[in-house]
Amino acid sequence: MSDRHPNQTPLATTTLSQRIALALGTHSRAIMASVGVLLLGTGVTAFGIAPLAPDAAELPVQRITEPALTLPALASLPEDHAFTLYRSDTVRRDDTAQSLLARLGVNDASASAFLRSDSTARQLFSARPGKTVTAETNDRHELTRLVARWLPNDERVFHRLIVERTASGGWSSRLESGELTASARLASGTIRSSLFAATDAANLPDSVAIQIAEIFSSEIDFRRDLRQGDRxxxxxxxxxxxxxxxxxxxxxxxxxxxxxxxxxxxxxxAPGSAKGAYYGFDGQSAQRAFLASPLQFSRVSSGYGMRFHPISGQRKAHLGVDYAAPTGTPVRTIGDGVVSFAGWQRGYGNVIEIQHRDRKSTLYAHLSRIDVRKGQKVNQGDFIGAVGSTGASTGPHLHLEFKVAGQHMDPLEVARKSESVPLQAHLRASFDEVAAAQRLKLDAAAAVQQASAE
Ligand SMILES: [Zn+2]
Structure with missing residues (x-):
């Protein structure tokens, strides 16, 4: 049903296009828009997709719709032959059989009745939002086939619901599972104001922006270190x-x-292993003993003030880093360790202290919530509490201290200097193969960006 032939633009004859316009009536505008999007997206290295959210199923999604017409098939039909129309859309939270079919350009009372009554077909309107749906109709807008697809969870499978008109004029429905396939996309961008502004401009989903920030989080603090012209x-x-x-x-x-x-x-x-990690192209692990930031990079926290001024009037010099963020923002431990304190301390308010290896410790203060107990083991990235404004604090923020043998250190400096683990020697050959293939793709992405900048 999805037709990606590149040669479908020119319609065979003017009479045919007139017939199509007539048959499509008020839908023709939407259909032409779909075709336009399709043509933009036909390049193999399409740059970005419709902005899918990290969990596309949870959010209203603006989708690039499937092509509305299969024009080559249409063009080969004899003049008086009926033709098939395809329309795609997304099921909305409040959709009924009627509203969905109307959006799909279907005018068919028997189809509508079947979607309302059949228990399999009714899954179209069940809890999980973000279902894509394609309707196939004849030129009288009667439904011949409807296919919906959605993700049941985060596994690599999807559900496919098919409703079809049977030879006897009735309806059949069935639910299938299919395996998701992965394809690679390339994108690039330049920082003008923020990472999200740049990824938005490149049509990249938020989850990709967040991954960029997380992958390099031991080397770059994306709240404080970005420069105009970074790319x-x-x-x-x-x-x-x-x-x-x-x-x-x-x-x-x-x-x-x-x-x-x-x-x-x-x-x-590693071949045969389900567990992967990020490495430098030299085979050094990108994962360090400490994260540069106790707050996950997000659209909310990234725009929450580039620099936060230390609370004035403190008795001692300010010995930590302050991260401005809304109350309730999850706080994570930047390294593996054991909770050595979790409770209230004057000035700090709700505070957690974590003991790490090699006489290193971290402290997280002014929390609105503490989610760990003293003596508990924690792993890097575990959420331990939430940002607040308890103790001597004039507004919601996280105060982080990093000590090495009792001496205060700059957490970002420590993260950058913390050790990285090299790849095991026997994996080197397969790593080099993967790295070489990715090198080519990355260079291609960068080259297109440079060309478009000139
Ligand atoms: Zn502070």
Whole structure:
């Protein structure tokens, strides 16, 4: 049903196009829009997709619709033959059989009745939003076939619901499962104001922006270190159901040039292993013993003030880093360790202290909530509490201290200097293969960006 032939633009004859326009009536405008989008998207290295959210199913999604017409098939039909129309849309939260079919350009009382009564077909309108749906109709707008696809969860499968008119004029429905396939997309951009502004301009989903910030989080603090003119290139997966983009997946490789210095990472899974990690192209692990930031990068926190001024009037000099963020923003431990204090302290309010290896410790203060107990083991990235304004604080923020043998240190400096683990020697050959393939794609992404900038 999804037709991606590049040669479908010119209609065979004017009489045919007139017939189509007549038959389509008021829908022709929407259909032409769909065709336009399709043509823009036909390049193999399409730059970005419709902005799918991290969990596309949770949010209203503006989709690139499937092509509305299969023009080559249409063109080959004899003059007096009926033809088939395709329309795609997304099921909305408050949709009924009638409202959905109306949007799909279907005018068919028996189809509508079947969608309302059949228990399989009714799953179209069940809890999970974000279902894509394509209707196939004849030129009298009667439904012949309807296919819906959605993601039941985060696994690599999708559900396919098919409703079809039977030979006897009745209806059949069935629910199938299919495996999502991954395809790689390239994108690149330049920082003018913020990372999100740049990824929006490149039509990249938020989840890709967040992954960029997380991958390089031991080297770049994306709240404080970005410079105008910084640029990035990225290769990421898009998970597709029957060739239709359902949601963005993992970043496969990325480059971020910050203040003239290039940072790079490539995703590598050892053959036969389900667990992968990011590495530099030299095979050094990109994962460090400490994260640069106790707050996950997000659209909300990134725009929450570039710099936060220390609370004035404190008795001691300010010995930590303050991260402005709304109350309730999750706080994570920047390294593995054991909770050595969790409770209230004058000035700090609700505070957590974590003991790490090698006489290192971190402290998280002014929390609105504490989610760990003293003596508890925690792993890097675990959420331990939430940002607040308790203790001597004039507004919601997180105060972070990092101590090495009792001496205060700059957390970002420590993160940058913390050790990285090299790739195991026996994996080197397969790593080099993956890295070489990603190198080509990243360079291609960067080259297109440079060409468009000139
Ligand atoms: Zn502070």
């Amino acid at each position: 990035f290139s990225v290769v990421y997966e898009v998970l597709e159901a029957d060739g239709e983009a359902m949601r963005p997946g993992r970043i496969l490789s990325a480059q971020f040039v910050n203040d003239g210095k290039a940072h790079e990472a490539v995703w590598f899974e």
